[in-house]
Amino acid sequence: GESVGLHLPTLSVQEGDNSIINCAYSNSASDYFIWYKQESGKGPQFIIDIRSNMDKRQGQRVTVLLNKTVKHLSLQIAATQPGDSAVYFCAENQGAQKLVFGQGTRLTINP
Amino acid sequence: EADIYQTPRYLVIGTGKKITLECSQTMGHDKMYWYQQDPGMELHLIHYSYGVNSTEKGDLSSESTVSRIRTEHFPLTLESARPSHTSQYLCASSDPRTKNIQYFGAGTRLSVL
Numbered sequence: 647g648e649s650v651g652l653h654l655p656t657l658s659v660q661e662g663d664n665s666i667i668n669c670a671y672s673n674s675a676s677d678y679f680i681w682y683k684q685e686s687g688k689g690p691q692f693i694i695d696i697r698s699n700m701d702k703r704q705g706q707r708v709t710v711l712l713n714k715t716v717k718h719l720s721l722q723i724a725a726t727q728p729g730d731s732a733v734y735f736c737a738e739n740q741g742a743q744k745l746v747f748g749q750g751t752r753l754t755i756n757p
Numbered sequence: 758e759a760d761i762y763q764t765p766r767y768l769v770i771g772t773g774k775k776i777t778l779e780c781s782q783t784m785g786h787d788k789m790y791w792y793q794q795d796p797g798m799e800l801h802l803i804h805y806s807y808g809v810n811s812t813e814k815g816d817l818s819s820e821s822t823v824s825r826i827r828t829e830h831f832p833l834t835l836e837s838a839r840p841s842h843t844s845q846y847l848c849a850s851s852d853p854r855t856k857n858i859q860y861f862g863a864g865t866r867l868s869v870l
Contacts, residue, residue, distance in 0.1 A: 680858060689763075689847050689861030690800070733797055745859060746816075747792075747800040 658754045665726045667751045669719040669736035678739035681710060681721045684750070685732045693721070693734075723753075731755050760784050763848050763862035770838055771870050778833045778865045780848030789831040790859060792847040793817060800847060806831055838869045 659665045671679070677698045682690035696703045696710045696719075703710050709722040719736050733752050737745040761782040770776055782789065787808040792800040792815075802815030806825040820842070821835050831850075835842055845866045849859040 682861075687863070689849075689863050692858050692860065695856065695858060735799070739857075744802065744805070744816075745800075749799050750797060752797060 655749065656752045656754065658756055659726050660756050661726060661728060663726055665721075665723040665730070665753060667721045667723075667734050667753065669721075669748055671717050671719060671736075671738050671748075673738060673740060673746075674714075674717065676738045676740060679710070679712065679719050680737045680739070680745065681708075681719075682735045682737060682747075683730075683732045684735065690735060726753075726755055728755050728757070761848060761850055761860055761862040763846075763865050765865060766863060767866050767868075769868045769870065772837075772839055774838050774869075776835050776838055776867070778846055778848075778867070780831045780833070780862060781829050782831075782848075782850040782860075782862075783829060784850060784852065784860070785828065786850035786852040786860075787828065788851045788857070789825065790849040790851075791815070791821075791823060791831070791833050792849065793819065794845045794847055794864075796845070804833065838867075840869045843867060843869050 680695045681693040683693050684690045694705045694710050701712050707724045711720045733750040735747050735750045737747045764779045789806045791804040793803050794800045801817035803817050803819040804823040806812050812823050821833050823833050845864045847864045848862045851857045851859045
């Protein structure tokens with residue numbers, strides 16, 4: 647079946663370094679993708695989105711890259727801070743505003 | 758910060774009890790959703806609603822039921838809780854005016870003994 651998956655379940659980076667979190671998707675018809683951040687004890691929080699007619703979108707300290715050829719999505723976080731520690735999910739819109747979420751990557755920031 | 762609220766935040770109950778998890782949003786969103794999430798794992802859609810009097814089953818089979826009598830309120834009910842229902846339940850809402858981005862509540866962590 648169709649799925650959204652993440653390459654790595656955990657990622658540890660040094661404070662101040664850049665982080666890259668990857669996501670693979672399999673539904674080539676998906677037209678919209680969202681990255682969420684979930685801190686411990688909280689619900690997922692919207693970070694950034696991208697439509698399939700774009701290959702890059704930038705926000706504040708975050709950039710999402712979309713490669714439709716290989717069905718790959720990535721979230722880049724610049725100058726990682728302790729507050730960036732969380733689980734990050736990519737989500738794929740499969741129509742009718744139904745999102746399919748990936749497994750999640752836990753990002754840990756080392757001081 | 759999204760205006761979507763879930764109560765209770767934590768609930769520990771015995772097997773066989775009937776429970777209702779509350780979800781309310783003050784954003785006027787038509788679409789609302791319930792997800793089930795085990796710690797650190799992906800979210801699974803169990804119910805959603807397009808608006809008042811609309812309820813649909815999600816991708817993950819669930820023994821829970823939902824109702825949507827008012828736009829702002831989307832409660833989830835378990836008639837007879839079992840240990841297999843132990844999980845976190847997340848409510849979300851979305852609207853075309855905000856690109857249908859789903860905004861989530863803080864969740865209810867349910868433990869059934």
